[in-house]
Amino acid sequence: MQSEWTSASRVSSNAWTRLQLAATPGSQLWRLASENCPSGWSSSRSLVPSPWIALAARADLILVRDRIAEAARYYHHDRAVVVRTGLDLDEERWHLWHELVHADDGDEAGHTDIRRERWVDREAARRAMPITTLIWAFGLAENWHTAAALLKLPEARVRWYVGSALEPDARDLVRRASARAS
Numbered sequence: 194m195q196s197e198w199t200s201a202s203r204v205s206s207n208a209w210t211r212l213q214l215a216a217t218p219g220s221q222l223w224r225l226a227s228e229n230c231p232s233g234w235s236s237s238r239s240l241v242p243s244p245w246i247a248l249a250a251r252a253d254l255i256l257v258r259d260r261i262a263e264a265a266r267y268y269h270h271d272r273a274v275v276v277r278t279g280l281d282l283d284e285e286r287w288h289l290w291h292e293l294v295h296a297d298d299g300d301e302a303g304h305t306d307i308r309r310e311r312w313v314d315r316e317a318a319r320r321a322m323p324i325t326t327l328i329w330a331f332g333l334a335e336n337w338h339t340a341a342a343l344l345k346l347p348e349a350r351v352r353w354y355v356g357s358a359l360e361p362d363a364r365d366l367v368r369r370a371s372a373r374a375s
């Protein structure tokens with residue numbers, strides 16, 4: 194486990210060096226990588242959006258970690274996102290994005306409506322993996338595993354979103370970025 198994390202952070206660090214070399218000052222990628230997001234979901238130092246920053250931007254919402262059966266849940270009455278204690282960080286990142294969508298929508302029903310859940314997952318993925326971020330990650334990664342490490346998300350979620358849930362035009366952009374890298 195330790196070596197996996199060490200190697201993931203080395204990949205990230207190399208990726209940053211390559212991104213800095215590749216992104217010409219003044220280009221769109223450079224601008225997107227440099228600007229602060231006014232809604233607080235990103236930072237000037239990373240192309241990977243942070244749900245914890247998004248959470249901090251929502252002053253009335255709290256995060257609680259507890260020993261619950263499901264991975265995470267949103268309680269509208271308490272304006273609380275509860276995440277299961279001990280989740281891997283990439284899992285927590287994903288589930289936090291999912292619960293933030295519920296919270297922003299004021300959902301009271303929990304995860305009961307399958308069609309609704311599909312929409313929430315798609316919206317969570319859109320926030321977790323903006324197209325610029327995908328192009329960056331797939332331009333650097335040699336496989337799904339490394340792309341997921343760069344995106345800091347579970348590989349299965351990345352495969353699902355890029356493989357079957359992303360808009361065809363956007364998928365094409367990612368595929369082309371990926372082809373350039375190989």
Ligand SMILES: [Zn+2]
Pocket residue numbers: 291295303304310313
């Ligand atoms: Zn849900």
